Amino acid sequence: MKMPKKRNMYCRKCKRHTEHAVAQSKKKERSSLKRGSIQRALKRGQGRGAGNLGKWGSKPPISRWKMAGVKSSKKTDFRFKCKECGKSSVQGSSFRSKKIEFV
Template structure:
């Protein structure tokens, strides 16, 4: 197990370096530092399609059969 190191203040794009330069401090719009983490975006990881859930009913015994595996599709049309 290694010990947690302090963040390097001289690496490019470092938050520590930015703070020393006066970025990400104070009030108001701070450009890219005002944005939340990507994990906090509402649409992250959101899938644009839904999986199908087809159920087949037997006309004789009225028993329902479910498809084994759904497939992704935005729209399904039966003719």
């Protein structure tokens, strides 16, 4: 799908319509000790002891998650950056698309 590189939209900081630059957000590597990470949970004493470890077991999560690799499209995640004040905002509702091209 083709998307324009810039577009006019409302800026909450400027309180009027200004030109915004559109970009697809890049995936960032998650920090190893952030909330929700296995390492952090282990440090906090979860996933230890006798019996079935369940979620904390030895298998990688991808083998458990059966939907992995089924869908051929990905949801969009656009960031709009105001060209006047530099304030950026996120996309309200996303949609599925195989490929995004900025023109």
